[in-house]
Amino acid sequence: MKETVSHQAPKVIKKLQFSLLNAQDTVKISEFEVTHRDLYTPIDRLPVKDGVLDRRLGTTEKGAFCETCGQSSVNCVGHYAYIKLVVPVFHIGYFKHTIAILQGICKTCARVLLEEPDRLVYCPYCSATNGTIKKAGALKIIHDKFRAKKTAEEMERWKKTFAAAVEAQKELGLYLNKAVHEDMNPLKVLDLFRRISDEDCELLGLRPEFGRPEEFLWQYISVPPVCIRPSVAQDGASNEDDLTVKLTEIVFTNALIKQGLVKGAPTAQFMEQWEFLQLSVAMYINSELPGVPSQPGQKPIRGFVQRLKGKQGRFRGNLSGKRVDFSGRTVISPDPNLRIDEVAVPERVSKILTYPERVTSHNIDMLKQAVRNGCDVHPGANFVARGDNKKFLKFGNRAAIADGLKYGDIVERHIIDGDIVLFNRQPSLHKLSIMCHRVKVRPWRSFRLNECVCGPYNADFDGDEMNLHVPQTEEARTEALELMSVKHNLVTPRNGEPVIAAIQDFITASYLLSRRDMFFDRRQFTQICCYFADANLQIDIPPPTIWKPVRLWTGKQIFNVLMRPNKKSKIFVNVESKCNKWEEAKAENYPSRMKLVNDMSPNDGWLVIVNSEIMCGVMDKAIVGSGKKKSIFGVMLRDYGPHEAAAAMGRLAKLCARYLANFGFSLGINDVIPGPILSMKKDELVEKAYADCQDLIALAKKGKLENKPGCNQEQTLEAMISSVLSKVREAVGNICMRELSRHNAPLIMATCGSKGSVINVSQMVACVGQQIIAGHRVPDGFQDRSLPHFPKKSKEPPSKGFVRNSFYSGLRATEFLFHAISGREGLVDTAVKTAETGYMQRRLMKALEDLTTQYDLSVRNSTGGVVQFTYGDDGLDPACLEGDAQPIEFQRAWSHAMAIGSRAGRGLLPFEIMEKVNVQFATRRFVETCPETYMETVRTFIWDNVAKKLGDMRQSRGMFEALEREGEWDEDTDLSLGASESEKAIVDNKSKVTESQLLAFLNICWVKYAKARIEPGSTVGAVGAQSIGEPGTQMTLKTFHFAGVASMNVTLGVPRIKEIINAAKVISTPIISCRLVTCNSEPSARIVKGRLEKTLLGDIASVLEEAWAPEYTYVGIIIDTQAIMKLQLELTLDDIKWAIVAHKKLKIKQESITMIPRKNRLRIYVDGQDKFYRLREFKRNLASVVVKGVPTIARAIINIKDKDDHRGKKGDKELLVEGYGLQKCMITEGVIGEQTTSNHVIEVAQVLGIEAARRTIINEIQYTMKSHDMIIDPRHVMLLGDVMTYKGEVLGITRFGVAKMKDSVMMLASFEKTTDHLFDASAYGKNDSIAGVSESIIMGNPAARCGTSMPALYSVAPVLSKPRPLLFEESI
């Protein structure tokens, strides 16, 4: 019978309400009261009745049964009990809240202290005195009642009340002052809290229906079931959980107090026990109490807080991330014979991992065979399930089960070839770290993957292990295949560049094969063609390149066949691009009338492919490797889809692996021996550089070196020596490239980009070069020298870490040490960096995880808050963009269209072209898909590059240019004006466009745009966070030089990204760049510089003198007017006087200063008692008085721009200001305020507002990334900028910022400060609507509102009810 739709939909948690556990509920959920402190009975060692291990709480022992529900330890969920405390104690989690409430209420009548803006001293209701509430000790609160000055009298009165008592007992008087501080013990607090009215609770921010303040205090302690605190039995004795121990302690102390109260024990003893009880209860919750010293040697106990907290805690360790079934992990190894979307799974793994397949008419035979094979034979099965009845196939009659297999049964069969699995390598820094592969079951014991897929996983085969997961439902498999498949992730969403591509040896082999002088005869050619194909592929051999004297094919033709194996194949690759190393052809070598094109590169460094035929160029890193959009795989992917690109990549992998295995490619000692010319030239270069350095040092000694801007002599010398030495290494590298043999293996690898660089080659062969430590040459480790091998104060290259030897010739002892120092720095750097970037990545992820695109293409967070109205301002997906942050690369698309469209037929006239374009753009598909702006750019492109060009060409050959249609033309009009055949031919050769070509181009334009639109439900937040975080791991912690000015460094790399993301108030290199009004004159720039840069009195005073006489004493200042002139400061004596007066610390009155303008003197007269000391003080401090400029500015430097941008031309002068004070800079005369920017996000936000801050964040991140050669799509950075600013203030991606961005308690708890958020939530009765990603994962729901779980039933928008009136509003 057909199954009806179930009415019992699976239950889903939709909302969490946090509240306080009150005493009634504690008792209600409990089975009994715990009164006994003992755990076990002495003789038979059974749990004691009414003890904390009572059997009624459930059990953890195997044979025993729960006495409440009668079930075994496996099935019993556990039951609660309670402890009734004789006296209340503070709850450590709510301690802060308790204090906060006490501070807000009257300590006598428990009403909220309101009315006056500042803290009240007298209660407006009962007029009782209220002082401050303070924390004293870990769990003690005191009320300093008479703290306010105006209550002094009152205090005296109060003290007097003790007069009689003091009379009777003299010692009491000593303690009287202590008693002023009223001890707010839990009893008192409880009493106060009970009296707070519900209205007042709301005023205090609480929600009385979910928790009243008195519930902040412990009165009843709930005893949790034993299953969460299992005891571990160890030969006779048992080991108890920390919680159990703490509970017994509480029970015991509680009993003691009770006894004491009954018997009437002394107060001191009672208080001591009470305190101990408090402490025990606090430790039970949180064992890491500040203020409670932990006993050394004793391991700290694990309280509830410790169980939740931290990476291994419940939230991050068990709720956000869980251990799973159907997964495996082993070592990985390479296999180029696999397709790129395959993973080889060892047979023994495949027999353990299973997939539950339902029996249908299509698969019953296969599954029957699987069942017959059982657990131990490979394509077998482990279980058969029919309904709830599950059979294990290891034992029993498998044949019978197989015969009885029916449709609808579920067979847990072994995974077989073609099954879908997820493959993952940690650290999973971006979404490409976990991808979906097809299984290929193979012998042996390692997972194997095609080397092309190493890139996204960042995997190598030096012992790396990877994880494999088997999705268990059809839905999961489909989703994995469609979204996570390797084929669908050939490009990184960071910027749309391919990440899965040929690497290392594949590149080397491609390069070797495709070089210009590779020729094969027919036997060799067909053999190589067979390398890349399976036997089922038809290969058509192209005609040979050389027909006579012998038939020969070239290496490039192999790649033609690889891209398009037979005539039926429709793969026409068209691309033109620069190879890894492109040598430009020199014009003087070619006929002067020939216009040289890039193709003529002497080293074959320019690639042109027309219709899958390589015209020129070698297949190197830039062409078959990753990271270039114009590589052949990138082009194939965009034009013919991922399947074709993946297939071609598979063919390339096979070809290269097999070809190189036969060809042989290895590196030996011969490869690193320099030839005589090379050694000689290198020695010459090094000697020359040494001499140059000597000259520089000599110059510097004489002080004749001209200082670089903003540098002193020493820094200038360092900079110049460094540049000389770095030039040496470069020059030596170039010599290596020139002098080494063409067959030198390292050289081949460096040229084709497969591994290593020119530097690596020259380090092995010629010269290791300068060792850099912390951005400088080797520093002095000894007195005035780096090592005792050198003379003191030596600045020569060898003593400062220049290594002139090569790894082949061997390093000298000192060189070796320098190299080792530098090497270790690198290692330390990496270690520090990984930890830092990991944390940064986590924070970014947490802040952006719930941002998704909605159906209106807006970006919203899980609570529906809008972050962007259109994703990235244009709604395009960065992963699908072909051009530079654009959906299409016009030039290539045009040449592609020209090549695939038919050239036969009549060429269009220019006006016809534009007409056809407009007709196409008016069609429905264009109008509905593409925005007007996009169509306009296409139109402009066609006009500029096609129609206009054709018109010009026609005109130059004496034809009508025909750019516009004119009325009198008809079909017979000869628009060529009778041009000759040869002229027509050349016009056609140069610029013919047929209708088919034009339509092909327009179609490409449409398809590219349609594909590039972002899908609703895309998790743009997560992808953006990964796109910024993942490249961070590859950055080095270096500081780079600031453009043009040697001394002005800006922090870059991870530290800079961290500053921006944290929205740090203090950054290490704040720089304001000011555009000047007169940007071409140096003197005026200097004047502005003088206005900004702070000038101290000490800088312009030639003399600071003390003058003593019987009649007067003064400090005399003689101003050096010459210096003021030279510095071009606008400073008068009067200005200086007022600057001195304005100085806060000195407190000099203006009357005491006299000016003598003629002599440029100022005198500050001192008089009075301590005039000697005052005088000395003045003399000490006067030099540091700021007389001119902005005090927060450290210095300003005049910079000459090295390139054009929107803020000026190349060669313009601008002012770079180091320090804070953007506002001051903007309003300074001579500076164009509108074009003054700062790199300090917070300052920009303060001065210019939130939009400017957003722009600064975006620009700064992009600038930092660019200077590390990392390209990130602007959309990702924009999203980050928006997240940091959409609340109206700049929020850092830190625990404070994130807490302001997000509402969800669970999300915040899983981020940082887990328990603080949880206690807060319950104290204030918060709720969590489980809308975000983290919360959904924690609750086990599908991730809400994103991806495939976004489609839902459309319903009418809910009517929002009026806000609930607050209780206290009635009383107003």
Add this chain to the structure above:
Amino acid sequence: MTAIASNIVFDDIFTINAIDKEGKKFDRVSRLYAHSKNYDMDLTLDYNVELFPLREEQNFALALSSSLARGEGPANTGAEDGDEKDRDVWRPDGKGRRGLEEDYDYVMYGKVYKFDGGTSEVVTAYISFGGLLMSLTGSFRHMTSIVLGDPVYLLMRK
């Protein structure tokens, strides 16, 4: 040339000016620079030095042809379609339309893939023979039969 109505689209005698001006970059391939007196054409050509060694100052005859079939132009075979099909067909057994190569020492097969832009009288055509590049510069009037995108045979003899 069009008057002859043959498959030959260009024919001239060149004198080599230089070989490998920019240094020898490949073992088996060199680039020659040559000039012709007849049509005043400039030529650069990558060629296989092992199969066809050349020296500077040497003269050689160079022809470009759209087919190896002798004599008959595509126009007067009558079967336009058949010819079109035959063009791309090559037969490894050595049969098929041929004959022209018998008169030459060195024959290559490739494709005209680029004409330089610009509106001047002098035009450069770029032809690639499986990665071996040839550039032919001269007046466009001598290159009318060279059509962009067409396959072409290069025939050379000393």
